[in-house]
Amino acid sequence: MSADYVLMKGNEAIAEAALRAGCRFYAGYPITPQSEILEYMSVNMEKRGGTFIQGENEIASMSMLFGASAAGARVMSSSSGPGFDLKQEEISYLTSNNLPAVLVNSMRYGTGDGEITPGQDSYWVSTRGGGHGDKRLIVLAPASVNECAELTYLAFDLAEKYRNVVEILTDGAISQMIEKCTLPPAKEHDIDKFDWTLTGKPLGVKKNKMNNLTNIIGHPAYSEMMLNKFKTMFSEEQRWESVMTDDAELILVAYGISSRVCKTAVREARAAGIKLGLIRPITVWPFPRKAFENLPESVKGFVTVEMSISSQMGEDIMMAARNSKPLYGCLTNVNIPKAKEIVDFCLDVLAGKVEPMEVI
Amino acid sequence: MADIIFAGFGGQGILTAGKILIDVAAQHGKNICWTSSYGAAMRGGTASCSIIISDEEIGSPYPEKLDILLAMNEPSYHKFIGDVKEGGYAIVNGSLMGGDVEYPADVNVYSVDATDIANSLGNGRAANLVMLGAMMKATGLMDVDTFGTSLNDYFEKKGRNTPANLECYKLGIEKAVKK
Numbered sequence: 001m002s003a004d005y006v007l008m009k010g011n012e013a014i015a016e017a018a019l020r021a022g023c024r025f026y027a028g029y030p031i032t033p034q035s036e037i038l039e040y041m042s043v044n045m046e047k048r049g050g051t052f053i054q055g056e057n058e059i060a061s062m063s064m065l066f067g068a069s070a071a072g073a074r075v076m077s078s079s080s081g082p083g084f085d086l087k088q089e090e091i092s093y094l095t096s097n098n099l100p101a102v103l104v105n106s107m108r109y110g111t112g113d114g115e116i117t118p119g120q121d122s123y124w125v126s127t128r129g130g131g132h133g134d135k136r137l138i139v140l141a142p143a144s145v146n147e148c149a150e151l152t153y154l155a156f157d158l159a160e161k162y163r164n165v166v167e168i169l170t171d172g173a174i175s176q177m178i179e180k181c182t183l184p185p186a187k188e189h190d191i192d193k194f195d196w197t198l199t200g201k202p203l204g205v206k207k208n209k210m211n212n213l214t215n216i217i218g219h220p221a222y223s224e225m226m227l228n229k230f231k232t233m234f235s236e237e238q239r240w241e242s243v244m245t246d247d248a249e250l251i252l253v254a255y256g257i258s259s260r261v262c263k264t265a266v267r268e269a270r271a272a273g274i275k276l277g278l279i280r281p282i283t284v285w286p287f288p289r290k291a292f293e294n295l296p297e298s299v300k301g302f303v304t305v306e307m308s309i310s311s312q313m314g315e316d317i318m319m320a321a322r323n324s325k326p327l328y329g330c331l332t333n334v335n336i337p338k339a340k341e342i343v344d345f346c347l348d349v350l351a352g353k354v355e356p357m358e359v360i
Numbered sequence: 361m362a363d364i365i366f367a368g369f370g371g372q373g374i375l376t377a378g379k380i381l382i383d384v385a386a387q388h389g390k391n392i393c394w395t396s397s398y399g400a401a402m403r404g405g406t407a408s409c410s411i412i413i414s415d416e417e418i419g420s421p422y423p424e425k426l427d428i429l430l431a432m433n434e435p436s437y438h439k440f441i442g443d444v445k446e447g448g449y450a451i452v453n454g455s456l457m458g459g460d461v462e463y464p465a466d467v468n469v470y471s472v473d474a475t476d477i478a479n480s481l482g483n484g485r486a487a488n489l490v491m492l493g494a495m496m497k498a499t500g501l502m503d504v505d506t507f508g509t510s511l512n513d514y515f516e517k518k519g520r521n522t523p524a525n526l527e528c529y530k531l532g533i534e535k536a537v538k539k
Contacts, residue, residue, distance in 0.1 A: 007379075007386055177421050178379070178394040180386055257421075264419030339420055 005180040010148040010170060011036035013181045014104055015044070017149035018076050021156040022189030023102070024050030025068035025075040027061035031083040032116040033172035034106035038078065058083050062090035069099040070210045072197035074156050074189045078104035080172075081114055084122065091165050092131030096212045098196075100159035100166075102152070103137075107171040107256075109307060109334050118172030118257055118336060123312035126169045127285040136230045138166045138237055139285040141255040145179035151282070153184045162233055169284060171307070173257035173336060233286060240288035241280040244270065247298055248277030250346050252330075253317050254305040255281045258337055262305055265342035276346055284313070292320040301326040301356070303349060305342055309333050314357055326356035361390065361415060362501060363423030365440050367408035368432025368453070373488035377430070378409035380492065384502065384510040385413045393421040408436065413501075428499055430491055432474065434458060441467070451495045451536070453487065469539040470498040477531050483524035493532020504533055 008016070015037045018026075026041040038054065045052035051068075055061030061077055068075045079087060084105045094101050105126055109119025126139050138158050140151040148170065155166040192199070198208055214222045243266055245251055254262045259280040269276040275298070279291045302325060304311050311329045318327055330337065330345045348354045364381070368374045375396050382392040396409040412418050424443070429450045431437035434457050437450070444450055446466045455475035463469040474490035492511065496504045508529055515521035 005386070007383060007392070173395065173421065176395065178382060178392075179418075180391065260418075261420040261422070263417075267419060336422060338422070338424055340424060 005182050007178055008145055008181045009036055009178050010142070010145045010175040011106065012040050013145045013148040013183075014078070014152045014168060014170070014175075015040035016183060017152040018102065018156070019044060019048050019050070020184050020186040021074060021153045022187055023074045023076045023156060024048065024189065024191075025065070025073045026050070026077065027053040027055050027064040027068075027075075028077045028079060029055055029058050029061055029083060031080045033108055033118070033175050034078050034080045034104060036175070037104060037106075058086035059090065062087050065101055066090060066094060066097075066099065069094065069101050070097070070198045072191040072194050074100075074102075074160070076102045076104070078106065080106045081108045081110070081122070082112070084125065088125075088129055088131040090131070091129075091137070092133050092135060094165050095130065095135040096133065096214070097210055098163040098213055100163050102155045102159050102166050102168065104152075104168040104170065106175040107169070109172075115334060116172070117334065118307065119334065120171055120256060120258060120306050121308035121312060121333075122169070123284065123306070123308065126167055127287070127316070130165065134226060136164070136233060137285060138162070138164060138233055139169050139283060140166065140239075141169045141282060141284050142174055143256055143259045143280060143282075144174070145177060145181045147282075148174065149181050149183055156189075158237065162229055164229065164233070169256070171256045235286075237283055238286045238288040238290050239282035240291040241278075241282060242291055243278040243280065244275075245277035245279065245299075246296060247275055248296070249275040249298055249300050250303055250349060251277045251279055251295070251299055251301075252303050252305055252342065252346075253279050253281070253313065255284055255313075258305045258307060258332075261337045261339055262342060264339040265346075268339055269343045269346065272343075274343065274346065274350075276343075281313075284316075287316040287320060289320040292317075292322075299325060301328060301349065303328045303330050303342075303346060305330045305332075305337055307332050307334070307336065311357060328354050329357045362411075362413045362427045362499075363425065364411040364413070364428040364430070365408055365423065365426055365443070366411070366430045366432075367406070367436035367440055369436075370405045370407045372407070372432045373485060374407045374432060375409050377488035377492055378411050380511055380514050382411060382413070383514055384507055387510060388502070390414065391416070391418050393418045395421045406436070408440075428495065428501070430495055432456070432487065432491060434461070437461070449495075449499045451491055451498055452539075453491060455487075463539050468498065470494055470536045471539050472532055472536040474532065477535060478528050481524045481527055481531075483522065483528055486525055486528040489525055489528040490532035490535075493529040493534075494536035495532075497533045497536050498538075
């Protein structure tokens with residue numbers, strides 16, 4: 001950590017990094033545990049010459065986002081739980097027009113209203129969601145306040161590079177904790193630098209149109225372009241951190257707040273002579289399958305640690321590991337996992353007392 | 361280096377006391393992590409924050425065993441005292457503790473009448489600073505004078521300092537007694 005740090009909440013780091021990445025349009029609607037993003041934008045966006053709008057609801061906010069993105073601006077919105085559900089339709093529309101946007105989903109636990117406390121059960125809506133039709137979002141999962149800033153800054157570049165929606169998938173714990181954070185340098189984005197944006201209607205100038213791309217280039221060309229984009233994102237954008245996997249007997253797999261607790265669990269287990277390792281996906285889409293290649297013979301299985309009822313990440317782990325080793329689920333649903341619980345669970349697995357997961 | 365919980369009821373400055381501590385610790389080159397939890401009712405509801413101060417990369421932000429508990433009322437004391445490590449520290453607000461509480465033998469318990477002291481200086485909101493003074497004296501977590509200067513700077517930077525803030529902190533150092 002550089003000496004030049006600030007102390008910030010994860011949400012504030014996300015908002016400040018977005019502004020420094022040149023985001024000049026934010027529209028959204030408050031919901032715990034991400035409201036500090038909206039608050040921060042309401043105070044600071046205008047100072048940077050941008051536009052902040054608290055929309056009348058999520059759907060309207062997303063439509064405004066579509067318009068600003070079509071005009072070439074770097075745009076962001078953020079939400080959680082039921083609020084994020086409401087964004088799904090517009091994600092599909094953004095995709096159909098090949099428009100970039102950055103969205104933040106700060107997970108709260110539960111179905112329906114659920115709780116306002118942290119959770120990790122919006123993995124499916126984030127990695128499989130995005131409304132109707134074929135689409136893939138790059139989904140970045142920070143595990144520290146510093147990473148909130150770093151990955152948000154990156155998200156805008158990735159969104160622009162692929163002309164795609166990029167999601168920051170955080171949780172109530174990472175969003176609300178305060179840590180040291182080194183902020184990236186501020187840069188300006190040139191709204192006029194693209195050849196595909198809407199620019200108004202001066203006479204005699206050829207104007208771009210925004211429409212479903214299938215209407216403009218036809219289905220075969222659209223399908224080929226999208227499939228190539230998905231493939232490129234999948235192969236180029238996998239990110240992860242491996243911790244002590246070289247000689248591990250069991251490998252924990254966790255992201256976000258659970259991965260933080262898993263790091264402590266690995267440390268405590270190692271001190272007691274138990275060989276745990278950790279794979280921490282930083283991108284959950286594309287899931288870091290490369291992290292599961294060439295693992296040592298010593299690995300007896302994987303343990304997914306998630307705050308959910310079902311193992312939402314389990315299928316991804318099984319595919320990444322090509323079903324070669326059993327998968328065990330340390331699923332803590334509404335509760336934040338504890339390091340000791342994880343170590344005890346792993347001891348039970350090694351003693352053969354835990355059945356591998358069958359239904360995932 | 362230290363796993364800490366500050367707890368009390370909403371309005372006592374629990375979260376602020378925690379923010380002062382991490383601010384100073386960070387300035388002294390430590391890694392810090394601060395998380396809070398609070399009830400739905402803010403003022404008068406329960407409030408607590410967990411703080412980890414470390415020279416290493418911080419894993420879980422939620423301490424499972426505590427080096428230090430700072431409890432600003434009796435319910436908070438009872439809620440967390442069982443989590444304090446053997447040989448750890450508990451700093452309690454004597455103004456709001458019943459006389460019949462039996463303190464554990466394997467924890468260093470220090471008491472200071474934080475609410476009364478702050479009120480006597482006409483700075484009732486600064487009971488949290490009295491507690492910080494008692495905590496620095498009891499635990500030696502940081503040099504008491506260095507922390508006092510940094511605490512004063514913290515409020516100066518916010519532009520709403522009063523000399524009574526540092527006074528409260530100093531009285532916490534002076535009046536804390538080991539139980």
